[in-house]
Amino acid sequence: MEHKRIIQVDEKVPFNLLLPLSIQHMFAMFGASVLVPFLFGINPAIVLLMNGCGTLIFMTVTKGKAPAYLGSSFAFLAPASIVISKFGYPYALGGFVAVGFCGCILSLIIYKFGTKWIDVVLPPAAMGPVVALIGLELSSSAASNAGLLDETINPSNVIVFFVTLGFAVFGSILFRGFLSVIPILIAVIAGYIAAVACGIVSFEEVAQASWIALPNFTAPKFNVEAILIILPVILVIASEHIGHQVVTSKIIGRDLLKDPGLHRSLFGDNFSTMISGMLGSVPTTTYGENIGVMAMTGVYSVRVIAGAAVLSIICSFIGKLSALISTIPGPVIGGISFLLYGMIGTSGLRILVDSKVDFAKSRNQALTSVIFVTGLSGIAVNIGNIQLKGMVLACIVGMAMSLAFYILDRFHLTND
Numbered sequence: 001m002e003h004k005r006i007i008q009v010d011e012k013v014p015f016n017l018l019l020p021l022s023i024q025h026m027f028a029m030f031g032a033s034v035l036v037p038f039l040f041g042i043n044p045a046i047v048l049l050m051n052g053c054g055t056l057i058f059m060t061v062t063k064g065k066a067p068a069y070l071g072s073s074f075a076f077l078a079p080a081s082i083v084i085s086k087f088g089y090p091y092a093l094g095g096f097v098a099v100g101f102c103g104c105i106l107s108l109i110i111y112k113f114g115t116k117w118i119d120v121v122l123p124p125a126a127m128g129p130v131v132a133l134i135g136l137e138l139s140s141s142a143a144s145n146a147g148l149l150d151e152t153i154n155p156s157n158v159i160v161f162f163v164t165l166g167f168a169v170f171g172s173i174l175f176r177g178f179l180s181v182i183p184i185l186i187a188v189i190a191g192y193i194a195a196v197a198c199g200i201v202s203f204e205e206v207a208q209a210s211w212i213a214l215p216n217f218t219a220p221k222f223n224v225e226a227i228l229i230i231l232p233v234i235l236v237i238a239s240e241h242i243g244h245q246v247v248t249s250k251i252i253g254r255d256l257l258k259d260p261g262l263h264r265s266l267f268g269d270n271f272s273t274m275i276s277g278m279l280g281s282v283p284t285t286t287y288g289e290n291i292g293v294m295a296m297t298g299v300y301s302v303r304v305i306a307g308a309a310v311l312s313i314i315c316s317f318i319g320k321l322s323a324l325i326s327t328i329p330g331p332v333i334g335g336i337s338f339l340l341y342g343m344i345g346t347s348g349l350r351i352l353v354d355s356k357v358d359f360a361k362s363r364n365q366a367l368t369s370v371i372f373v374t375g376l377s378g379i380a381v382n383i384g385n386i387q388l389k390g391m392v393l394a395c396i397v398g399m400a401m402s403l404a405f406y407i408l409d410r411f412h413l414t415n416d
Contacts (some may be wrong), residue, residue, distance in 0.1 A: 007301050018303065021299055036282050037072065040282065041089070043322055046215040048316035053309075054273075058269060062265050062268055063260050066245070070287065071285065075285070079391065094221050096282070100276075103270025104271055107262075108267075123402055126399070127239055129352075134233075135344030142338040146331045146335060163190055165336075167183070168339045187336060203327065209320045220280075367401055371394045
C-alpha cells in the first residue's frame with residue numbers, strides 16, 4: 001500500500017506546491033468564515049483581513065510550532081446577536097475585545113496553575129449543555145433568515161433553502177477527497193446558483209464596486225451589560241481551543257500542549273480576537289475545517305498555512321469579491337445556518353458523550369437538567385440595567401452549582 005508523504009510542521013514547501021496547498025487551506029475556511037460576518041450584517045472584507053492577520057499573529061506567538069488557521073468563531077453568534085440587536089455592532093466589538101483580553105489573562109493563569117481548575121468551575125456535565133444552548137438559542141433565526149417564518153412564504157425562498165440545506169447535509173456524508181472538507185462552501189455555491197436561477201439575486205452592487213477597496217474599520221464601544229452578555233463564551237472557546245490542540249497533536253505526532261504550550265496557543269488565539277475586535281472584525285478561533293485538511297493531505301507545514309493567511313489578506317482588498325459575497329441572499333444563509341446551528345447544539349451533546357458523563361450520578365443529571373431549562377425557559381435576572389438570560393444565565397447557574405458541589409465534596413457531604 002502506498003503511503004502519502006508527510007510534510008512536517010517546520011518543513012519548507014516548493015512554491016509550485018505552496019500556492020495550491022495554501023489556496024486549499026483558504027477555501028477550507030472560506031465558506032464558514034465569511035458566514036459569520038454575513039450573519040452580523042457587516043462587510044466580509046475586514047474579516048478576511050483580520051483572519052489572515054490573526055493567523056500570522058498566532059504563528060508568531062507559538063514560534064511557528066503549532067499549525068493552525070484562525071477563522072471566524074461561531075461560538076459568539078448567539079450572545080453577539082443579542083448585543084447587536086439591543087446596542088449595535090460597535091458594542092459587540094467591545095465584548096469581543098473584553099473576551100480576548102480575559103482569554104489572554106486565562107492563558108497566563110494556565111501557564112501558572114495548569115487546566116484542572118476548569119473542570120471544577122465548569123465540568124463536562126455543565127459545559128455540554130452550555131455549548132448546546134449556543135446553537136439552540138439561534139434555532140428560530142435560521143428559519144427566519146430563510147424567509148420560512150414570513151406570513152406569506154415565497155416559493156423561491158423555499159427552493160433555494162432546500163437546495164442549500166440538501167447540498168450541506170448530503171455533501172457532508174457523500175463527498176470524497178478534498179470536496180469532503182468543503183461541503184459548506186459547495187452548498188453556498190449551489191444555493192447561490194439556485195438563487196440566481198430563481199431571480200432573487202441582484203448584481204448591481206458588484207457592478208458598482210471597485211476592484212480595489214479598503215476594508216471597513218469600526219471602533220469598538222464598551223458597555224458593561226453588553227460585555228457580560230458575551231463574556232461567558234470565554235469558557236466555550238477555551239474548551240474548543242484545547243480540543244483542537246489535542247486533535248492537531250494527534251494528527252501531527254507532536255504534543256502541542258507542551259511545545260509550544262497551551263498557554264502560548266491560547267494567548268495567540270485570544271490576542272488575535274482582541275485585535276480583531278479593536279479594528280471592527282469578528283472573533284477568531286482555530287478552525288476544525290483546516291485541521292481536517294491537514295489530516296487528509298498529510299501536509300502540516302506552517303508555511304502553507306501562512307500562505308493561506310497572506311492570500312486571505314490579499315482577497316480582503318478586492319472590492320468586487322466583498323460585494324459579491326454580500327449578494328448572498330437570506331435563503332442561502334438560512335439553509336446553511338439551519339445545519340450549522342444544529343451542529344453547534346449537537347457539539348454540546350458530543351461533549352457529554354466524549355467525556356463519558358455518567359447520568360446515573362445525581363449531580364450530573366441535576367447540572368445538565370437545570371442548565372438546559374434555565375437557558376430555554378426564557379427566565380431572566382435583572383441586576384440594575386443588566387439583564388441575564390438564556391445561555392449567559394444558564395452558564396452562571398451551572399458554574400454556581402458546580403462550585404457548590406465541589407465544596408460539598410471537600411466536606412464529604414455528597415453521596416455520589
